[in-house]
Amino acid sequence: MAAAHRRTFNTATLVLVPFWLVVLAAYVGTMLWTVQISFTASKLLPVNTYVGFYQYERLFSSTRWIVTMQNAVIFGVLFIGGALVLGFLLAVVLDQRVRFENTLRTIFLYPYAMSFIVTGLIWQWLMNPGLGIQKAVRGWGWTGFSFDWSVDRDMALYALVLAGLWQASGLVMALMLAGLRGVDDEIWKASRIDGIPPWRVYLFVIVPMLRPLIVTAVVLLAISVVKAYDLVVALTNGGPGIATELPAKFVMDNLFTRQNIGLATAAATVMLITVAAVLVPWIYAEYFRKARKGAAT
């Protein structure tokens, strides 16, 4: 029995070996390689001439990167905040026994099934001044109406936010609705007896109860901010000018079209550090602290 035990345990170990290799090569190895390139003078092809922090100095003295970072912050805050508020409101509304609940839920969630490319193109057309909503509304007689965000330097970033909200709010709604449906009846009964208006119950009782789900939603939305590339490419392609450049696109452009590999990998490394700075405390809190708590009970 003991021998059989050892043999099968070895099978499991053996099965993990290829996974280890893939993870080490595809995740750890490539990451280290990227960081290494960022310290070289690489342009079109990677070279091994080390230049210290030269690429980082170039990066942070480039207006394009500074604007890119600012855009990411503005887009991130508005997109995550907006999707949370809109998604939560939609979930609360659906939780009020409205008619056609199933149909409405389907309507609110369907954009989430579509790719960012499709989302971006759809909104590019809706905001196209010669084709979209602006033209239609002006045709109805409101000639001062303007909705050309995707080609307006000052508004293009908000065009991205709007398209993003359209695509991702349904996700928050689905998560929150699942949470609301799990709220104990007793809470509603108690609040009714105490005469507390529902909106206060939602705000001060339910929202704190849904905290883990909200954190999950924030993490999912934040990932899509960091990864935001296709949406920009389809909707504005970074323009007008550099009004809607985002970090992921900055890296991709410098890697594959501008032949600026050193700069691109430096930017990617900055992205990595930023994400890790947020992620590591969160994973620690979510996994290891709770794991200890869980083990104690």
Add this chain to the structure above:
Amino acid sequence: MSVGTASPRGPHRESAALAFRGTAGSNDSVPARQRGKSAERGRRPRQLTAGRIGLYCFVAVAAVFFLLPAVVMVLTSLKTMPEIRSGSIFALPASLDLAAWAKAWSSACTGLDCEGIRVGFWNSVIITAPSTVFSIAAGALLGYALSFWRVKGADILFAVLLLGAFLPYQIFLYPMVRAFSMVGLYNTLLCIIIVHVVFGLPIMTLIFRNFYAGLPVELFNAARVDGGGFFRIFWNVMLPMSTPILIVAAILQITNIWNDFILGLVFAGRENLPMTVQLNNVVNSTYGEREYNLNMAATILTAAVPLLVYFVSGRWFVRGIAAGAVKG
């Protein structure tokens, strides 16, 4: 579905419970729903109050916001170009004209090639099918190994995978390109499939690990006592019980891989560009007058597969979100 908040169990158990409950079939979610509904019934105002009217106004505005783009797309794709130029995007088409659809499917141009969006469609099919199958197989196997077998360093492996799920692709892409070119695989079908399997591994492992963690350990122990080995238990005991999570995984991967743009753009190569990339080329790289009807038809065709999955799978799609959402 209920939230994992109140669960006194550990985090793995807790998220497993959420994923499991979310996937275990309708009899779990129905009581929760009814409970919710009865609670609402008690709270529901008897008549149409101002609040109730406001509520419906909000619902109506929201529904218009979410539906309008789709309606505009369908309407425009059915019009002729002169109609689009002269009229508003909300106007109904004068007649049902499917010419733009036919053209989008079989003769839309990307650069000099005018073979239609169908090229991208079949490329996407050829990429998505094996990538989905292999990433699910890999995730199921690894998830099973991580939840039932004590292997040294398994936690570290899982932690690295988890990190990989959250980090931006940009940090991995360029070295991968170099590595694939070194072995001569870059820009091939095999290359893009491998990349999808590798990047799908974290989420697949996670949902299978959570699912298996929710199964009773006694089941596994009994199989061990009966002399089952690693693969026999996986194949004969675990897989037959995994149908719900397999469906969820398939929904997640089909939509994720079909909707992918960046990986297809970088790794697939000219011959195998997926539909999303081809669509963007058709729309954003044409010169001269843009054929909006054709472009919109092509866009709808590209969105059709994940939308079909969404409408057919219904509640399963939401379960996929819930299962994928317990990433932490």
